[in-house]
Amino acid sequence: MEHCTAxxxxxxxxPHVSGGENPSGACGTRQDVGEKxxxxxxxxxxxxxxxxxxxxxxxxGREVSGNRQKTNSPQSQKLILVKQIVKHIKSLPLDSLDxxxxxxxxxxxxxxxxxxxxxxxxxxxxxxxxxxxCITSIFALPSIEALxxxxxxxxxxxxLYNQSVDALEVMLRALLSEKPTxxxxxNLLDHLALWMTSEKAxxxxxxxSTSVCLLQAASKHPxxxxxxxxxxxxxxxGQLALCVGDPEKEIGHQAVEGLYFLYVLMHCQKQPRRKxxxxxxxxxxxxxxxxxIYEPTRTCQNISEIVKRFGQFLxxxxxxxxxxxxxxSLKEANESTIEASKTILTVLLEKYKWKIQxxxxxxxxxxxxxxxxxxxxxxxxxxxxxxxxxxxxxxEEVSTVLLKYPLPxxxxxxxxxRILAKTEAACHTHRLLDVLLKELQERPSTSGxxxxxxxxxxxxxxxxxxxxxxxxxAVKRVYPRxxxxxxxxxxxxxxxxxxxxxxxxxxxxxxxxVVQTVKTLLLKMGCHYEFTSVxxxxxxxxxxxxxxxxxxxxxxxRAMVHYSCCELWRILYLLVPxxxxxxxxxxxxxxxFFVELLHMPxxxxxxxxxxxIRLLKGLTDPDPVIRALCVxxxxxxxxxxxxxxxxxxxxxxxxxxxxxxxxxVEALADVKKIFRGLDGASYVGCIIxxxxxxxxxxxxxxxxxxxxxxxxxxxxxxxSQVLMKEEEIxxxxxxxxxxxxxxxxxxxxxxxxxxxxxxxxxxxRLPKQVDNxxxxxxxxxxxxxxCHYFVKKHQENxxxxxxxxxxxxxxxxxxxxxxxxMFIGFLVMHMDNMISMKDLDLINNAxxxxxxxxxxxxxxxxxxxHERVLAVYRKLKYGPVEQHKVNSESAEKHKSxxxxxxxxxxxxxxxxxxxxxxLTTKR
Numbered sequence: 001m002e003h004c005t006a007x008x009x010x011x012x013x014x015p016h017v018s019g020g021e022n023p024s025g026a027c028g029t030r031q032d033v034g035e036k037x038x039x040x041x042x043x044x045x046x047x048x049x050x051x052x053x054x055x056x057x058x059x060x061g062r063e064v065s066g067n068r069q070k071t072n073s074p075q076s077q078k079l080i081l082v083k084q085i086v087k088h089i090k091s092l093p094l095d096s097l098d099x100x101x102x103x104x105x106x107x108x109x110x111x112x113x114x115x116x117x118x119x120x121x122x123x124x125x126x127x128x129x130x131x132x133x134c135i136t137s138i139f140a141l142p143s144i145e146a147l148x149x150x151x152x153x154x155x156x157x158x159x160l161y162n163q164s165v166d167a168l169e170v171m172l173r174a175l176l177s178e179k180p181t182x183x184x185x186x187n188l189l190d191h192l193a194l195w196m197t198s199e200k201a202x203x204x205x206x207x208x209s210t211s212v213c214l215l216q217a218a219s220k221h222p223x224x225x226x227x228x229x230x231x232x233x234x235x236x237x238g239q240l241a242l243c244v245g246d247p248e249k250e251i252g253h254q255a256v257e258g259l260y261f262l263y264v265l266m267h268c269q270k271q272p273r274r275k276x277x278x279x280x281x282x283x284x285x286x287x288x289x290x291x292x293i294y295e296p297t298r299t300c301q302n303i304s305e306i307v308k309r310f311g312q313f314l315x316x317x318x319x320x321x322x323x324x325x326x327x328x329s330l331k332e333a334n335e336s337t338i339e340a341s342k343t344i345l346t347v348l349l350e351k352y353k354w355k356i357q358x359x360x361x362x363x364x365x366x367x368x369x370x371x372x373x374x375x376x377x378x379x380x381x382x383x384x385x386x387x388x389x390x391x392x393x394x395x396e397e398v399s400t401v402l403l404k405y406p407l408p409x410x411x412x413x414x415x416x417x418r419i420l421a422k423t424e425a426a427c428h429t430h431r432l433l434d435v436l437l438k439e440l441q442e443r444p445s446t447s448g449x450x451x452x453x454x455x456x457x458x459x460x461x462x463x464x465x466x467x468x469x470x471x472x473x474a475v476k477r478v479y480p481r482x483x484x485x486x487x488x489x490x491x492x493x494x495x496x497x498x499x500x501x502x503x504x505x506x507x508x509x510x511x512x513x514v515v516q517t518v519k520t521l522l523l524k525m526g527c528h529y530e531f532t533s534v535x536x537x538x539x540x541x542x543x544x545x546x547x548x549x550x551x552x553x554x555x556x557x558r559a560m561v562h563y564s565c566c567e568l569w570r571i572l573y574l575l576v577p578x579x580x581x582x583x584x585x586x587x588x589x590x591x592x593f594f595v596e597l598l599h600m601p602x603x604x605x606x607x608x609x610x611x612x613i614r615l616l617k618g619l620t621d622p623d624p625v626i627r628a629l630c631v632x633x634x635x636x637x638x639x640x641x642x643x644x645x646x647x648x649x650x651x652x653x654x655x656x657x658x659x660x661x662x663x664x665v666e667a668l669a670d671v672k673k674i675f676r677g678l679d680g681a682s683y684v685g686c687i688i689x690x691x692x693x694x695x696x697x698x699x700x701x702x703x704x705x706x707x708x709x710x711x712x713x714x715x716x717x718x719x720s721q722v723l724m725k726e727e728e729i730x731x732x733x734x735x736x737x738x739x740x741x742x743x744x745x746x747x748x749x750x751x752x753x754x755x756x757x758x759x760x761x762x763x764x765r766l767p768k769q770v771d772n773x774x775x776x777x778x779x780x781x782x783x784x785x786x787c788h789y790f791v792k793k794h795q796e797n798x799x800x801x802x803x804x805x806x807x808x809x810x811x812x813x814x815x816x817x818x819x820x821x822m823f824i825g826f827l828v829m830h831m832d833n834m835i836s837m838k839d840l841d842l843i844n845n846a847x848x849x850x851x852x853x854x855x856x857x858x859x860x861x862x863x864x865x866h867e868r869v870l871a872v873y874r875k876l877k878y879g880p881v882e883q884h885k886v887n888s889e890s891a892e893k894h895k896s897x898x899x900x901x902x903x904x905x906x907x908x909x910x911x912x913x914x915x916x917x918x919l920t921t922k923r
Contacts, residue, residue, distance in 0.1 A: 086130055089137050096151070097147050098160070105134075105164050109134055112130060113170050121175075180221050180223050181224075182233075183228065192214075194207075205254070230318075237325075241307060243255035266313045310322075320356050320359040326341040327345070327367060327383065338378060360397040367416070371416070391428065395431040402417060418464050418468050421471045441455075443585075455493075466524045475521070484574060486518045487589050488582070488585060488586050488589045490518065491546075491589050496510045509544075519531060533562070549588075550591075557593045561600055571593070571597065575593060598611070615630040632670075646674055666705075668709060688732075695732075704746050711750060730762075731804065733755070737823070739816070776822050777819075784826045787830050788830050799834075802831070802835075818861050822865060825864060826865075828865075833875075837873070840869060847866040
């Protein structure tokens with residue numbers, strides 16, 4: 001034993017051992033030591049210390065002896081010894097190599113190799129520590145040239161290094177012999193693989209050479225188990241194949257040799273009758289010359305040929321591992337590695353793509369994660385090219401994975417969508433758009449078991465795709481369907497919030513996201529005028545509103561009709577079946593667009609069952625918006641040839657019962673079209689009857705539109721047509737007259753125009769004060785003159801006017817209540833004895849209620865009107881002779897009451913205060 005140790009520790013006598021030969025040479029002592037599995041060879045413990053000047057032999061001996069007293073089992077002794085060896089090897093310097101450190105390192109590894117004969121084998125962390133420390137202690141050393149420069153000519157560094165490497169290989173082969181399985185071989189190679197990607201060439205060479213040694217040992221091992229699969233065969237092939245493209249020729253040559261041994265193992269493993277035993281017999285028929293494909297000048301061809309040879313053995317998972325290994329290597333900025341990776345990816349995605357179909361989600365996810373880690377353009381292009389090749393074969397699978405990425409899309413996910421749209425083959429872009437269109441036609445949901453926001457994700461993806469100029473023709477093919485699907489999707493998305501609570505997702509409003517895609521689509525198709533028109537009218541905000549969505553759709557459709565969009569006829573014929581399917585939002589969006597397209601000349605060619613009959617059917621729809629849109633569409637078709645709408649006017653107007661006023665005025669905006677040829681008052685009467693209640697709508701826009709539409713209708717009438725009864729016109733005078741005092745210039749202008757048309761039809765000459773834009777509250781002489789005119793010229797209608805005005809005393813608008821009170825006060829004053837006491841009582845009570853109105857100005861003029869009514873009341877009750885006396889007594893009583901307690905004089909003091917306020921406002 002001492003002879004063997006001496007021989008092992010002598011630098012000059014230690015021969016270099018290559019391959020799988022035992023570094024002990026002819027000395028057979030190492031083979032004999034430890035053959036008995038129940039005893040750890042103590043002699044070798046001492047041998048590990050022979051040349052260790054810095055280590056205390058007594059201390060280690062004492063420590064080992066003490067540990068043996070505590071634990072006498074060979075297994076425990078083995079573990080303690082291995083830990084001590086690892087500890088001492090770890091303490092050796094990594095920046096130099098001398099005879100002392102080389103001897104400690106070498107003898108420690110040989111001792112671990114001998115310990116491998118003691119059962120059970122090392123496992124877990126203990127084994128990993130051994131591998132990491134021993135491999136690092138050699139691979140991390142500087143290059144031999146650098147070490148030789150450090151030591152000079154005093155020491156033969158190359159021999160010392162080779163002896164250390166031989167010891168490492170002996171140890172690795174011994175560990176493999178403990179468990180000669182593909183999994184164990186893979187585990188050992190994984191510890192070496194970390195060094196294969198080192199930036200230092202000498203470290204990469206050491207890792208590859210040692211890997212070759214292990215693979216060769218496995219191929220020669222008599223008990224290597226071939227019945228088990230390599231757990232990560234694709235990873236192993238990928239690591240070695242990438243090394244083939246290394247700029248250092250020796251590394252490439254060694255990598256090819258390692259792949260040869262791996263190929264032999266795989267070839268034997270696939271033979272059904274050969275699952276155990278050495279593969280030496282296989283090495284002869286598989287001449288290594290046939291595998292000597294390495295040629296430094298054509299590394300890409302080398303790698304391509306290697307991947308093709310292994311492709312027949314790889315399963316779907318192994319093929320995926322190989323592909324992912326190539327992707328992972330693109331993080332490095334090394335040009336040779338990038339080219340090698342591109343070659344592997346190209347071969348796999350062209351020749352073996354069907355093997356990885358089930359692994360597409362995993363691959364796409366890895367591509368996305370890789371893009372986040374890659375910051376250089378060349379490797380990013382290589383990753384994107386791999387994605388393109390994958391998508392060309394599996395566009396649906398790739399797109400489905402990308403749609404599941406969280407919103408808003410990050411830079412890399414957006415880039416992945418754009419690269420898919422840049423494929424040269426148009427058929428691939430068509431498939432991409434078809435996938436997105438299919439998702440856009442679904443309804444998103446954020447609640448329940450079937451929660452899905454894929455449609456919103458599809459809209460975001462389409463936004464990125466549309467930014468690519470190459471896809472214009474493909475987009476044009478499905479433009480009508482894309483546009484309608486997006487518009488419906490906007491309606492679906494209004495009020496929708498993303499389920500994730502992250503800050504970035506809270507800022508994302510799905511409806512606006514889809515609207516942004518609609519804008520991009522229009523610009524992509526050259527609809528610049530249409531885009532600008534909708535922008536000016538605030539159409540995009542309307543489109544994203546749940547209540548105003550149909551108005552935004554209509555505004556867009558009108559702009560497209562106005563500017564004669566070239567694709568409108570395709571959209572029109574698409575909408576024909578579109579109206580018959582889908583849910584409420586689907587039908588509403590389609591109807592809003594369809595109604596505006598009826599202004600197109602091509603729409604007149606539609607069969608009646610797809611136009612008139614369909615809209616008439618829509619008059620009974622439970623949705624009031626649908627009913628209003630159908631009325632609007634039918635009015636549009638009033639001037640179409642061979643279309644009779646006038647008989648349907650009562651049904652159309654009845655369908656608007658209970659419909660919001662704004663919808664009514666929008667539906668009847670072009671109602672003048674149906675007046676041609678009407679010969680009876682019933683049609684116009686029902687239309688006017690629908691509009692008049694809207695004069696008093698709380699919304700200014702609705703009031704203004706209703707009054708304007710009323711004026712236009714009246715303007716189309718001629719006295720000879722008798723399309724309206726006189727009573728219908730008379731019932732409109734007071735609403736129009738009072739709304740003149742509303743204070744809104746637009747409403748006032750429309751009221752004036754409507755009053756002019758009414759007076760024309762009635763053949764009245766209203767006083768000029770009606771046209772005066774000054775408010776009655778500052779110019780009471782105006783209302784006085786108007787009331788005097790009505791009493792003097794149209795006594796037969798005064799009673800009607802009086803009762804109409806009383807209704808406005810309870811108006812929600814203070815200005816209307818004030819004007820109504822003033823009008824009643826002056827009208828009653830001029831009517832004098834034309835009014836009954838009963839009517840005066842009713843008016844008196846109504847005005848008393850206004851004296852305490854929250855609005856101060858209403859109180860003032862209500863009190864004044866009340867005094868005028870009281871004057872008429874006294875005149876009728878007491879007669880002209882007694883009136884002065886009653887008035888004097890009333891005034892005297894009023895004066896005396898002003899000096900009484902506060903509770904008894906509230907009305908008088910209020911009136912005085914209001915009069916004072918009135919004077920102040922005038923100033």
